[in-house]
Amino acid sequence: MTADDTRPDLPGTPSAGEPTVEEPVEPRPPLPPKPDQAAPEPRSATGRGPQDDSGPARAQAGAYLTNAQGTRLPDSDHSLKAGPRGPVLLQDHHLREKITHFDHERIPERVVHARGAAAHGVFESYGAGAGLSKAGFLAAGARTPVFVRFSTVLGSRGSADTVRDTRGFATKFYTDEGVFDLVGNNIPVFFVQDAIKFPDVVHAAKPHPDREIPQAQSAHDTFWDFVSLHTEATHHTLWNMSDRGIPRSYRTMEGFGVHTFRLVDAEGATCLVKWHWKPKLGVHSLTWDEAQLIGGADPDFHRRDLYDAIEAGAYPQWELGVQVMPDTPEQTFEGIDLLDPTKFVPEELAPVQPLGLMTLHANPTNFFAEVEQVAFHPGHLVPGIDVTDDPLLAGRLFSYLDTQITRLGGPNFAQIPINRTHAPVNDMLRDGFHQDAVHTGTAPYKPNSLDGGCPFFAGADPHAFIEHPQPVPAAHKVRELPASFDDHFSQPRTFWASMTPVEQEHIIAAYGFELGKCTEPAVRERNLRVLARIDDRLCAEVAAALGLPAPEPEAAEPPARPSPALSQLGREWPVAGRTIGILVGPGTDPGVLDDVRSAALAADLVPLVVAPSGGDPAEVQRSFATARSVEFDAVLLAGAPAPAADAAPARDARAAGPRTLLDPRLALLLGETWRHAKAIGGWGDARDALAAAGLPADGPGVVLGTDPVQVLREVADLLAGHRVWDRFPPPAA
């Protein structure tokens, strides 16, 4: 991009004698720079100019190491001393530069959403949104680069990925009309209704201020104290306790804009919308037991999963969609207040209309430069997309800009490469910490006559962002919320009623775990009273888990209206990228193993071969000592497993239960696979191995046969439903 691209078409340079001192009324070239105003040639630390867009530079590629000023260095391993055994000299400017820079390598982590992972991609519009919004990136065929950052909310940067928590799903669209940030979560409702409570809920959920524990989780007194005293949080908390709180992968998460937004078309007509991201691979979760095991075995599980999938070319995809509601003066829909961020609109009432497809196809090159420095802001809007008066959104519009000033060290974070818009910038923002631009010209103010009056206002230009002139109701200043925001229980009841029995069991267990970690009896009891307002059985079973009596319901609640779209179960999804562990032993036929692996790869599955003591990494990826069941979505027993006598005793052999003839590590792996409701296939003597592990060969989700490739196919069919849900016993009537 050249400087001229950023200006409207300019008529010719003023000729001699033409007046140049009055305020221009149309664009005109600025006065030429004075001879001494030529800008220095800016160069990056890699020796390249910042305008050089010929691809990422490799910082370590130059021939000679230099200091930050470009002076070559003969040594960077020894500080300057008065003799080899003498004192280090203060004059060692290289030592001081190196250490000083290192001392400042870290920036403050995000106050929430500190732990994240991200990827680059592209959004391709279907054109279906063009009738709703004039936003250029929603026009038919538009392709827009994106950068997406997924995150947990509560934990610090180094915390584990699989904790029970809400996940952030923030997307930066680099559109031709400026940056649009869709800063959403994987849960469509929020804890609080008014931004002024956000510091409170975060203080309650973060580790206790005295001991700074527990890390990255809500299972502690202050969180449950807060949410039971603010029953508006009940709905979001219920989603957290459901399987949505422990996603299988970032690739299998839905995303939601949460607030209602206003779309404006080219004629100025408006509608109200809720944003949705729908993953092509379906919405899947871990089990809680798996999540806990992974937290120890592979704390980077989600980050690794995203990175590996993209490296392998299995690019994750989501459809962006909207639920469209009429923009009425009441801003309600089917009795739901659209300004209340603790409410969602059931998809049965307003179906999600797909607008385009997002594909993530490239991993970051440098985690700090991109993932850590990316700065999202719900106020990064483009023409055709506007905000509503949701009181939570109003606070966010302030907060995100403000927080970057501390986090990224000043007001110029938009100049950091990952944050740079792809549209021409012609602002009048100047100076400040980390100013990267060398602005030319002399008149950064408007109106001016010295720089030709440039830049001009866009006026009625359709690409200008013009706030929709939404009428503001005549009212008094009050610190209040509308009465409709007082309904804290109808939608939690809908959510609970929409869950299948196995999903309800998971929710009960999650409340039991979390409240079981609370030490204050009053906190436990108050939360049981909240649960009584959602459902009697939920309350009774959690109370039983805690060894407490279930409280009597305080008031009769109206019957719940289920929304079947809320359940994650009952549909079939692509199995691309799912991992199959193939357990081999001395009796495994290598030819059969090859056939099964080829068939798995042909089905886009990821086969990982596990042999008793490892082997050639091209053929065997894990040994019994390094494999853990949680890496696999299903396992195949491919021939005679190693007997216990051949194996070194495993440290965790006791966890496998009574002594078996099977290698205890294999017995543990099979036992976990079974209890996490994953499909198990096998041939040859697989039946004996299952028996030795104490598992029923005719149990649900066990596929035994004589044709290994057919066994694999049946296991893949089971994977399409994510898990063998029948393996979880239905609740007692």
Ligand code: HDE
């Ligand atoms: Fe955020 N939130 N938030 N939040 N949020 C931040 O901004 C805040 C809320 C969300 O990957 C912070 O740059 C307030 C809802 C995501 O970089 C901060 C309120 C939703 C991310 C902030 C909310 C979100 C953030 C911390 C209540 C879903 C990570 C660092 C009024 C719709 C973005 C930062 C990334 C990050 C404030 C509520 C999503 C402090 C005040 C609701 C995905 O500005």
